[in-house]
Amino acid sequence: TILFFLLIKFLLRKSVSTVVNSMSDCDHFLLEETPPQIPGVLEDGKILNQNRYKPICQTYRNKRRFVTLYDIKNKIPVFSAYKYRGVEGKGRPKKHWKIEPQVVSVCRQSKGDFLWHKQTSYNHQAVDTDFRSNGMFDRGHIIPSSYASTENDKRSTFTLTNIVPQAGSFNKGSWSRMESCIRCVMDKYCTNSSGFTEGFVVTGAQPSFSNILNNRVNIPSMLWTAFCCYSTNMEAWIASAHWGNNVPDDAKNKHLQTKTLAELHDLxxxxxxxxxxxRRITIAAPISGAMAPS
Structure with a gap:
């Protein structure tokens, strides 16, 4: 109907997310504007298979919020990166899962607007119906809404190109507790020379070899995350890494161990x-702020 198309047009005007040609088109979310080195995927800033891996400037209401490198074969992110600036408010926005139409029609040139999910199946990305009634896996955020600074930043994280199938108790348990701890660390220590909170976060997923959700979406074997920032108070750069196997938590109050960037690289x-x-020093006890070598 006309009313439906007017509604879609209104929603599109709020979100103009763009599949770009390289990570450098959206590098202001990356420390020193330098993308990660992911062997076989992203090396020296170059995407090795541009038909498979798509960099997306995740945009909401005409503002770029974070960046994602998306794997259209596995239909999950390789990683998302975000510049943490503190959080203005608490709470989680109402869920409206969105898709990225340039990933949907990867061979078609388009404006790249976010779409609120309506269709049931797309060839190049996960959709909401892939996750429904599966009984085990959540829609797990790569960049969590809890890290997002403003309400609109939070809403921007609810795109299915920022989501992986994540074991429910892992998502709500040890992974969620780790995210909260890291946010506390960044709030306390990550203050730049201008006195503002600033930390750089990269979170990614390790695809499994054959574990597939709904015969379409790769279920990652592991999730990993790391942050780095300069601490004016400590007069030093600080960083830490965490990871966990994408399986249900084996204990109710399980906590993920804090690791170094070197340990993440070795893995x-x-x-x-x-x-x-x-690379070899991290926050050993997030609340106390003690530092320890690996």
């Missing part, structure tokens, strides 16, 4: 930042 071979970020 995944990913190099996230340049030498300014401490």
């Amino acid at each position: 995944t071979m990913h190099s996230l930042w340049s030498s300014c970020c401490s």
Whole structure:
């Protein structure tokens, strides 16, 4: 109906998310404007298979909010990156799961607007129906809404190109607790030379070999995340990494161990930042702020 198309037009005007040609088109969310090194995927800032991996400037209400490198074969993000600036308010916005139409029609040139999910199936990305009634896996945020600064930043994270199938108790349990701890660390220590909160976060998923949701979407075997920032108070760069297997938590109050960037590299071979970020020193006890070598 005319009313339906007018509504869609209104919603599109609020969100203009764009599939771009390279990570450099949306590098202001990356420390020193330098993308991670992901062997076989992203090396020296170049996407090795541009037909498969799509960089997306995640945009909401005409403002770029974060960046994602999306794998259209596995239909999950390789990673998303965000510049943390503190959080203005609490709470989680009402869920409106969105899709990215340039990923939907990857061979078609288009404006790249976010769409509120209506269709049931797309060839190049996950959709809401992939997650319904599966009984085990949540729509797990890569960049969590809890890290987002404003209400509109929070809403921008509810795009299915920022989502992976995540074991429910892992998502709501140890992973959620880790996200809260890291946010507290960044709020306390990540203050730049201008006195503003600023931290750089990269979170990604390790695809499994054959574990598939709804015969379409890869279920990652592992999720990983890391942050790096300069702490004016400590007069040093600080960083830490966490990861966990994408399986149900085996204990009610399970906590993920804080690791170094070097340990994350040894596990995944990913190099996230340049030498300014401490590779072998991390926050050992987030609440007390104690520092310890790996």
